[in-house]
Amino acid sequence: MKPLFPVIFRxxxxxxxxxxxxxxxxxxxxxxxxxxxxxxxxxxxxDLTMQEKLAPNVPPHSLRVKRPNLEQRYYEVFNQVNVxxxxxxxxxxxxxxxxxxxxxxxxxxxxDIIVLATGFHTFTDPYTExxxxxxxxxxxxxxxxxxxxxxxxxxxxxxxxxPQSPGACNGxxxxxxxxxxxxxxxxxxxxxxxxxxETTREAEVEYRRLILELSKSLYxxxxxxxxxxxxx
Numbered sequence: 594m595k596p597l598f599p600v601i602f603r604x605x606x607x608x609x610x611x612x613x614x615x616x617x618x619x620x621x622x623x624x625x626x627x628x629x630x631x632x633x634x635x636x637x638x639x640d641l642t643m644q645e646k647l648a649p650n651v652p653p654h655s656l657r658v659k660r661p662n663l664e665q666r667y668y669e670v671f672n673q674v675n676v677x678x679x680x681x682x683x684x685x686x687x688x689x690x691x692x693x694x695x696x697x698x699x700x701x702x703x704x705d706i707i708v709l710a711t712g713f714h715t716f717t718d719p720y721t722e723x724x725x726x727x728x729x730x731x732x733x734x735x736x737x738x739x740x741x742x743x744x745x746x747x748x749x750x751x752x753x754x755x756p757q758s759p760g761a762c763n764g765x766x767x768x769x770x771x772x773x774x775x776x777x778x779x780x781x782x783x784x785x786x787x788x789x790x791e792t793t794r795e796a797e798v799e800y801r802r803l804i805l806e807l808s809k810s811l812y813x814x815x816x817x818x819x820x821x822x823x824x825x
Contacts (some may be wrong), residue, residue, distance in 0.1 A: 609657055617657060617810050626658040637668040646678050647671065653682075677702075692823040748791040751775045757804050 608630065614621045633649035647668060670676055684696045693703040729746060753771040754764060782790055792800075 609663070612657075617812065620655065620811065623655045623657075623811055624652075627652050632724075634668060639672050643671050644680060646680055655814060658812050658814065745792055745794060745797060748789045757800070771823075789795065 596705045604694075608626075612626060613622065617623070631648045635644050638644045638647055651777060679696060679702075681696075684698045686694055687697045688695050689707075690701055694707065695701040695702055731746070733747060752758075753768045753775070758767070758771055778790060782788075
């Protein structure tokens with residue numbers, strides 16, 4: 594007899610990945626899909642308060658606009674007596690103590706080990722550390738703050754899986770496509786005796802217009818790390 598959990602796992606993945614395409618463009622359709630998904634959680638999580646934290650009646654963001662939890666036993670873990678969940682959107686960390694963490698509600702929780710995974714920008718920090726100022730004296734963060742678009746002033750600087758790239762997909766696959774484009778561009782530049790590649794102002798504006806046209810989806814409302822958010 595085959596184990597049950599891999600079957601359940603595949604079914605949940607299929608629901609998230611292979612659903613109707615309008616759940617990413619129509620909020621009403623997305624709400625219907627979320628409600629269907631949420632109905633499964635109470636059967637797996639016993640505590641009512643924990644149910645609301647893990648699968649609230651009012652979703653914090655649209656379904657699938659953030660990386661889904663493709664889990665097998667994740668929700669069952671919260672039934673264990675040694676597991677608790679703190680909603681940091683309502684009660685933030687105030688300080689670390691010698692024995693654990695204290696939150697803004699005054700409660701100190703003791704821990705033997707604390708694992709940190711916060712406070713970084715996935716898609717912007719690598720670039721700001723690599724390059725300096727543009728010819729006009731501004732840095733790339735200042736450029737992005739004004740327009741968040743492919744920018745002039747940084748010739749021969751290519752990046753993959755960054756702002757305005759097709760990033761809402763499988764990372765390695767998208768990175769390979771973008772990498773091949775950069776290789777082709779560099780090869781053309783070398784073969785024709787050029788030493789510099791830089792976008793024109795007209796191309797900059799047009800590409801931004803195209804991106805905005807293509808991005809009319811619920812992804813833009815989720816506070817995603819793809820848009821520089823550090824939110825949960």
